[in-house]
Amino acid sequence: MTESLGGAQVPHPTGRAATRVRGGRGLSLAVGAVLVGAVLLTALVSFAWTPHDPLLVDAAVRLRGPGAQYWFGTDKFGRDLASQLMVGARTTLFVGFVAVGVAAVLGTPLGVLAAMSRGWVGELVMRANDLVLAFPALLLAIMFGAVFGSSTGTAMIAIGIATVPAFARIARGAALSVLGSEYVLAARAAGRGRVAIAVRHVLPNIAGLLIVQASVSFAIAVLAEAALSFLGFGTRPPTPSWGRMLQESQELLAVAPRLALVPGLAIALAVLGFNLLGDGLRDRFDPRLERRR
């Protein structure tokens, strides 16, 4: 399994090591679910209600401290930080969903294909996979931004493409073990075609692992989007984005550190949430784990 931080892929410990790297299994799932649920709820509520207009510039209330009226205070333009944070959650989730969606839709069939055709087709798919791995999400997104103009769209497509290999690898590994099972043999003997076997037997059986990968990839996508917006290659102003809020806070670090702390904490908690959720789900779904502790 792979996990990526800021781009490159890091293999997940598997087997015995994996059980321990993750530790407290039920706790991970619960804390992860709560954090992810909070981000989701914040984003949903922001569609119906925010304390203030997140884009409303009001010089009279510039750089207000936190209080009853402005929970987290206001930024240098007098915009409400809490409202920006809420709408920013939308951006974060949107990018995550599309990026992970692109990666899953492209990567899963490729991985299953590589598993089912073990000849040169499979080899080619996996080598191409390794090649894409050499283009980390951030680099790819900067290239996409240069060619197509930087926007939320190019950022999430680039992050999605960079995440394809992670899905292809997981899908291939899991599909290989399913293909070796007796029920697949039985299905083959009954004359089922390859596509039918892939759709009816392989996909349902590897879905759990793919969900785990989706959660971990989501965390990476959140990090990548934040980094890109921070660099000015992601979400464009005035749409609120956590990464850009952080970037805008830099010049006022001496005066108002909360401008950095609030979006920073939001990014960290969201990433932590998706990582923990992924860890917790893996304990449920990964059949290779020994139940030791």
Place this chain on the structure above:
Amino acid sequence: MLYQFARRLLILLVSLAVASVAVFLFLAVLPGDPAQVALGVNATPELLANTRHEFGLDQPLVVRYLRWIGGVCVGDFGRSYVTGDAVAPQVFDRLGVTLWLVGAGMLVALLIAVPAGTFAATRHRRPSGMLISGASQLGVAVPAFLAGVLLVRVFAVQLRLLPSGGWTPPNQDPVEFLRGLILPALSLGLVQGAVLTRYVRSAVLDVLREDYLRTARAKGLTPFRALARHGLRNAAVPVVTVLGLQLATLLVGAVVVERVFVVPGLGSLLLDSVGNRDLLTAQAVVLLLVVAVLLVNFVVDLLYTALNPRLRQGA
């Protein structure tokens, strides 16, 4: 072993070739005519045509690629369409700066991860061990640029101990150089250290259960000496793999951290050249980063086999 090596080398060479074509094609379709960018909006059509010819832009893509890659192979990345300067010296200059950051970041990561991971492994069911595991889980969630911004706030703005950014070359003023290196290296290294701690811990835990370690203990070695003499080398195998892959992460992570600390490395060069539509420079930087990632992965593969005798025989 030799067959494995040859096969991996072949895959590496093909990957390098395909990657270079991809980088070239991708940035060749960059909108905006380099000749126009170089001459400005008031250029006459004749002058534009001349300049295009001079840059070789009127040639077919294949010829342009072959010229470019031919030059790259002998260390010549061409002349920037925008500034007219040779690209290679600039790129290698910036690479040096980035390598300082990456090296120092890696050092920080190792200094954190090896003791913390080993400690957490030896106490893995006690509160102190669990605390370290929890802290590393938290550290993984903090992006390097956030760590950078927070470090600047504390050490540069509040305590005024270290500079908030900028870069002094080591041969100019070693002390200032080190002072400037600390915060960027910490922001890169803290996060990677958190990631690495989890792997060191799990690798050491695995080794602690092995029979040879029990034998070493039975021969009278203290737990610490048994681990130091027999355990760590074996625990290093999975850790080296992760370390190699982290090197790639650090290279890309440096792009963002350089922006935070206004460090003139490869990342700043990439962002600036993309901003200025400086096609050849951007191409050179992207190619360099991608080649670095491919090479690192190749070396990690080899090291993995070399460090693990069991794999050597199987190959």
